[in-house]
Amino acid sequence: MLLKNWFATAVAACAVFAAGTHAAAALTLEQIQAKGVMTVATEDDFRPFEFIQDGKPVGLDNALLDQLRKTAGFKIEQNIIPWSGLLPGVTTGKYDVALTSVVVTPERAKTLDFTMPVADATQYYVVRNGETRIKSVADLAGKVVGVQAGGGSYAALADLSKTLAAHGGQLGKVVQYASFPEAYQDLSNGRLDYVINGVVNLTSLIHEHPDRFRMGTAVGAPTYAAWAVAKGNTTLLRYLNGFLAKTRADGSLYALQRKWLGTTFESMPLSATGGN
């Protein structure tokens, strides 16, 4: 869920090309204030960050957007669009902010600037509740793993295999799935030994089936999800970071994380890209 498919990458590449041929027209903070309107894009099907419930946009990012509206001195126009058009819309300047929890990757950081993280997106492993052989990451050596084809879970295998090599083990058989529900089913019925997915997604899985699955630990490098603006739009980035810092200081970010993600991430770094 967190990292999207190849199609999005292709579209993003298209947009990079488009942005390269034409100076991005994203508005700076001064221009937004002068115009009185900021245009943001959110996703329409990205539980639990943004989704539509009874025709209304809800989720962590939408809750933060509501809060931003109250403090902003300008109008905020929200466009609810599917993932594939979202980042291209920001790089081409159609939208000023991708107000969605984008997983920060080095690749994406080349074309976008990211705010401070709004959630943790580190890849974790999950096992069956009755699993006795797997107690730590080192025990994953040689076990059958389920991941999503082309997703963040698949990308995390590179990190995991390095970790396993350090312990003298190696990656077992990898099974790729189009989506996670099938992988969870196969984990449940014993075809898989563990599944890798983002920490937020696994938290909600464990929350829904505490009797069936048990949360493991991180298998990938610490990764975060943050909002994105066009590369070089520093004034707007600073403004959004100021807002997010306030939500951390008054604890409202953590309250919203608890409500929508079922957990809180209180020790996230100040920068989503610069490590710790």
Added chain:
Amino acid sequence: MTTSSYLALLQGAGVSLLLALCAVAVGIPLGLLLALARWRRVPVLGRAIAAYVSVMRPTPVVTLCLLVFFVMPAAGLDLPPMAAAALALSLNTTAFNCEIWRAALIALPADQLEAGAAFGFSGWQTLMRIVLPQLWRASLGPLVSEITLLLKITPAASVIGIVDITRAAGRIGADTYDPLPPFLAATVLYTLIIALVVQGQRMLERRAAQRYGYHAS
């Protein structure tokens, strides 16, 4: 599914219909004009139309929507989502309609045109009295097929934020974790719309049969 879900689907149906109608209103007449230009081998224009059709045929409508919405602003054409989607769908269907009209034009017996010339018909008279009356009857079936295809590619516009029937259904499924009911309801909506379109075709065919005394099939 709740009442608001059904309302969202109906709203999506309105959007799908509006987009398809716009594209049909542009695509059928413009496709005819382009086909005539190619058929008469208008210099330069004929070649340009052939190139346009060749580009449109393999271009996915999703790509076309993204190009119109995100890249055209760089060329000075900044359209709102609905207009961009209508333009992308029109570009697509015009190319296919052009080919449908052209096929019927090619099938037209040349001796009819010669007969027209022998009777001293001008080019315009030949077109209005001989070519067009047969052309629309021969093309009606394929054109209606193209309309039904067009209706089913409208979901491509969701990539630029348009909420059509399919996207509305997807959103409901994503909320309830039970995608089957909204997608079944969506299928029923598509079926109803397409049944209406096909009824329209039948009616036109009956009119043609009454007027010209035979079925154009």
